[in-house]
Amino acid sequence: MKKSTGLYMRIIHRYLGFFLAGIMAMYAISGIIMIFRQTDFLKKEVLVERTIKPNLSAEDVGKELRIRNLKPQKKEGAIIYFQQGQYNVATGVANYSEKKLPFFIEKMEHLHKATTNSPIYWLNIFFGVSLLFFVISAFWMFLPKTSVFKKGLYFSLAGILLTLLLLFI
Numbered sequence: 204m205k206k207s208t209g210l211y212m213r214i215i216h217r218y219l220g221f222f223l224a225g226i227m228a229m230y231a232i233s234g235i236i237m238i239f240r241q242t243d244f245l246k247k248e249v250l251v252e253r254t255i256k257p258n259l260s261a262e263d264v265g266k267e268l269r270i271r272n273l274k275p276q277k278k279e280g281a282i283i284y285f286q287q288g289q290y291n292v293a294t295g296v297a298n299y300s301e302k303k304l305p306f307f308i309e310k311m312e313h314l315h316k317a318t319t320n321s322p323i324y325w326l327n328i329f330f331g332v333s334l335l336f337f338v339i340s341a342f343w344m345f346l347p348k349t350s351v352f353k354k355g356l357y358f359s360l361a362g363i364l365l366t367l368l369l370l371f372i
Contacts, residue, residue, distance in 0.1 A: 212343035215336070223333055230330070233311040236304075240312075246302035251288075257295035264290045268297055 236245065255267045261283060265273030275283045281293040288299025303309065317324045345352040 209343040209346075212340040216340040216344065219333055219336065223330070226326075226330060229311050230315060233308070233315040236308060237312060237315065243302055245308060246304055248300050249303050250298070250300050252296065252298050255290075255295050255297055258292055259290070259295075261285070261290075264297065268299065270299070270301075 253268065255264070259267060261273060261275040264283070265271065270287060273285050275285050277284050281291055283290045283292060287301065288297065290297045304312065314323065317327050345355065
């Protein structure tokens with residue numbers, strides 16, 4: 204007996220869904236957490252001591268420490284004080300605090316934001332292609348003549364319209 208395209212789509216959809224359940228949960232959780240990335244939600248303060256080049260300007264210290272808009276508040280001798288900490292111009296030692304997510308959540312966020320500079324960017328491509336497959340294969344889950352399929356088309360149209368609305372507001 205010849206198997207239909209619909210049957211293959213349902214089988215692949217089912218097992219790919221089971222296979223990707225963990226990573227889909229990770230992307231969902233990290234995506235929700237990333238909405239709050241410009242707040243201190245779940246972040247804890249960590250004290251950091253780094254030695255960088257001595258005799259840097261405040262602007263260069265900010266670039267070296269990856270602190271945006273670093274503004275010196277005062278200078279006493281060789282020490283430049285800024286909101287997050289201090290920098291010794293003579294020795295290059297910087298003591299400052301930064302807010303970090305817990306280790307596991309930070310790793311999830313890093314995976315979520317992977318670019319071609321990351322060795323795991325192929326995982327994001329695979330996951331994106333898999334999600335696209337889920338979108339397409341969902342239309343093979345029910346026979347076209349059934350009421351469930353027809354209702355599904357209305358829900359799909361509503362979802363597309365909502366997406367377009369959100370894109371343009």
